[in-house]
Amino acid sequence: MGENKTRYDITSADTKIIGFDYQFFYFMKAVLSLKKGQSVGYEAKDDVHITLPDGSLVLIQLKHTTQQTGDGKPINLTELDSDLLKTLYNWILAICDINDGRATIASQHSFIKNTDFILATNKDIEQNKFINNIIQVQNKTIKLEELILYIEGLILQTDSAESKKYLQQFINMDRKLLKEFINKLKFENQATRISEEIKELIADYYIAESRINDVFNSLFSELKLAHYEAVQQREKLIVEYDYWHRKLITIFENNKKTTLPIRKVNILLPDRLEEQTFIKELIDIGDINILEIGQIEEFTSFMLEVEFNLKTWFDDGEITKEELDSFKEEAILFWKNTHRANHRTTCNINLDKTNALACLDQIRAKVLTVQETPLKIEFCNGTFYRLANENEIGWLKKWEDKYRK
Template identity: 35%
Template sequence: MDASKPFTDTTAADTSIGFDYQFYYFFLLLLNLRIGEKIGLEVKDDIHIDLSNGKTIFIQTKHSVQTKADGSIINLTERDKDLWKTLSLWVDVINSQSDKKAFLKNSIFQLITNKSNSANPVLVNIQGVQAEVKSIDDFQTYLDGLIAGTQDADVKKYMENVRALAKTHLSLFLSAFQFDLSEDNLIQKIKDRILEKIHLEEKVQDVYQSLHSALRDKNYLTVKEKEIIEYSFEDFNKHFKSCFKLGLSTKLPIREIQFQIPDDPSQQLFIKQLVDIGDVDSDDKARIAELTTHLLKLFNNLKEWEMTDGLLPSTKKGFDRNSVGLWTNCFRSVYRDVMQRLKSGLDVSTIDDEIKQKALECLDEMRRQTLKIEDTDLDIDLSNGHFYLLTEEKSIGWHYDWEKRY
């Protein structure tokens, strides 16, 4: 390319973004699909929807990157080539039907574009026919004048093709014509639609990315197999429901959150209990720091899940209750014979060494447990951390006499 020539040829870019615009509008409509409907991409039109009442919506999408001086997208003008090419294309489809009247009565024609509207006379006249304030003769007279004043040969050819449609058929065609201008920000609209389906704002991006990737792959593979891209509501549910599970799932993200070890971690209650039963040496700073890390990782993730991911207090209570239940069953099991002997009058202080051994058995069993909160499996460090946290909160203990001691 000549270095002195400014890069103004955007034909390839225009074409690419046009295909993307079509895909994203198809994506949006796919999310709106209802039971009994079917949507297709590049089958009967750019996009089509077969409705449950037997009608078909034919959709043409037109995207422009051209802007006005203020940076906004250009208007859809009276002699806009995209507009007249689209109308002419639909007229060709109508003319190919053996029963044009029946076809028109069961068809809807939609033009979707990001171009803006400034009281386009073509659309104003069509709306006049639809509202029955203008006759089809009025529209034909308007169209005759427009053709006479049009210099662009292609646009004039498209206009003449529309004008040649029989009056009865032209009337039905205009009545079935719909347009949506300034249709833009499709990605955000898709995300808004996903939010309306899953009601979990924090999960929208995950579902969007999963759906986007799956739909792109499915469409590509379908075309590669020389098949048509068409989905019924049931097809969409079958192929893409797993994408929505990301939004409906209560799986919580495990985060690596920065924290600071207390200045004197040996003064933590859970460490004091572990020292007392002989699990940790009071001088083993590295081990004490490691166990404290497990507790803080679990504590900080719980707080983050509550503040960011919508973890309900009732779910947190259930999680605590389950862990306390596991501890209770183990505690009563390892101390069963001790409890019987103490009921017979045995002084607990006389069997302290035995009790410490039992405490270690209970602790070891709990350290083997892998816990789960909602749909999230916790690793062994986080699971251990929950038992340490419950110990710190005085919900559980290890020595038989822990409640009196601490």
Template identity: 35%
Template sequence: MPASKTQQATSAADTSIGFDYQFYHFFLLLLDLRHGEEIGIEQKDDVHVDLADGSQLLIQTKHTVQQNAAGESINLTERDKDLWKTLSNWSKVIAEQSDAKAFLLKTTFQLATNKQAIKNPFILKLIQLQNGDIKTKDFKDYLKELAKGTTDEGIKTYIEAFKALPADQLAGFAKKISFELNHDDLISQIKKRLLEKIHIRERVEDVYRNLHSELRDTNYLNVKAGVRNVISFEGFNKKFGKCFKVAISTKLPIRDLPYILPDNPEHQLFVRQLIDIGDISAASKDAIIAYTTQMLQLLNNLKDWEDNGDFLDSDRRKFNRETAFIQQTAFKTSYRRIRAKLEGGTGPDELDDDIKDSALSLLDDMRRQILQFDETQLSLELSHGHFYLLTEEKEIGWHLDWQKRY
């Protein structure tokens, strides 16, 4: 059912994406920190960066979901409300300083937005002032006419607050204003920055997920505890450095990957073997699906590692041999007494129950095994999945005569 007009009007989506935009901008700049620098979110401004030389960058982030006819973000216009509200807020901050001149010398102001600015007259005037092409008086006269030309009292108030700064402060402020326009698709930019740091494309997603999760949790918990959300270069390395370890470790990333169940999972070879020894019945649909899922998750992770170049064919063969050796060694132990009875003349039919009991005991023993390849330790479910996969591939079996039977 579509949302009503009232629901659409009161939707928090626009506000939510604004906070997300702020977070991702913070995330991106965090990756550029250098020694002696620190970054904060919702502290001195939406985002701020304190540089090693004592200067600071104050950043306001503004995101719009509005689009033009071409499907692009709308323009940052000459009388854009976000623009003038931001400049007004910064003007108030300057006016509150005990030494506004010193504050302006060490501060740069940046508006980061996904809006575009095609021939914005205000930005053109600002650049002229910054380049010395016009005087402060000319700039103030322009602002006066700009305020007169709007019927929006809110925007007019914002322009007046900006224009009200003393001429020397207005000139100093105007020269320190910069824009990050059409600044969008921040997630892709973050991942590109991570690639520049770790140089292993296949591990970017893993590092990104680790960092994203830790940063989100840290920001939330800091706000909840009343702790300043500020991170120094050294603090970032100490607290979040472990998020990069996945890029340098030989430990393989284990992922929850999509899979497609076969149409008739009960026809799989490994399932037929488990049915034959009495572990499950053909009617045990839930168990068959669970076991098949474990096998497919293991198989998909193996393929994922191979596709990403983390796992060679020789690694796959080595891993299979090691797992098969564990099962085959236990297989010999489980059937030692039964083999002795068969060699002594006891018929196989007489030992059928004993054979199934031994097979089940062997299976239970293997289900307690936690498999490992180099530094990568599998979960219990994936360990089960590898035994099932090797059974499906006829590398191992559970019944004493599995090779003849299958």
């Protein structure tokens, strides 16, 4: 495929979205790793920040790329990469932020002393000469003056006005502050498979493999909702250990129980819903009419959701074929007894429909269970709709004559 990109490729938001997702996944990972007395913030003091019990701070900048080398690995972080230079520049501005009470060298020194600065990226940093020189200053294998000479060479080398500005800001720092700042810098090669790392952390909480995705999705939803609500209130999302630990325990405990996980899914409804057998029956007995499209869609979604969950439980090995068959037989037996009881007095067409509706109403109130899991009422209703749609049960006295073919 050629390298030329269409305007749609250029303006696509996909790469930006995955960058935000990467940032949010890192935040999730930090939440799962919280210790007593700690808190973690999202897009508050930095992309992610962690506050430790002694009040010290960890500022984390996340930089993600979808660009790859010929062998499929993420591209290198180059020595003039704006992801690197702009991050350092912004941290220096934070260190010297007058509006945050750091107008004096002493206050700036105190801030650096109590702060770690981490740049985490999936770009390859091993060959980055800028970073390697910083590490050598930290290890005292080169002097600070040698690093400054190297940076002055970069300033002469680059034509980018922005890069010059970022680099100049770095070497313009008070020398003592600069040395302290350099010693608090850390660089992480963060794996692209961060979602898998989160799932590995979840497994450490003794969650069964079949439930790990459920815990992941629950945690993701809780944190996304919390972020949305914080933004709505013009606040920052700060996760305190004590409060979120209780939430995490609830999520974990819910998924350690022997009850089956009932998964809500987005159902793609089929065409011509009114031609489904069970819908025809409901129309015929006067429970709904053909114009109640919303009701028809809702009943169909109940049926499809229970189909999805039963199949998923079976495919995941959470229920056996014998348990699946037993569940179906129990539902049919309850229908059979209810159908028989309601149609004892059926002797004409009017009574047939009246008694069919009574049978249906009692069926809709029935709570079914799979293993020890009581199903939600819409799932129970969906089970009976499914059986009716497969011509296994019906509502009229002689429903087989009309609907079985």
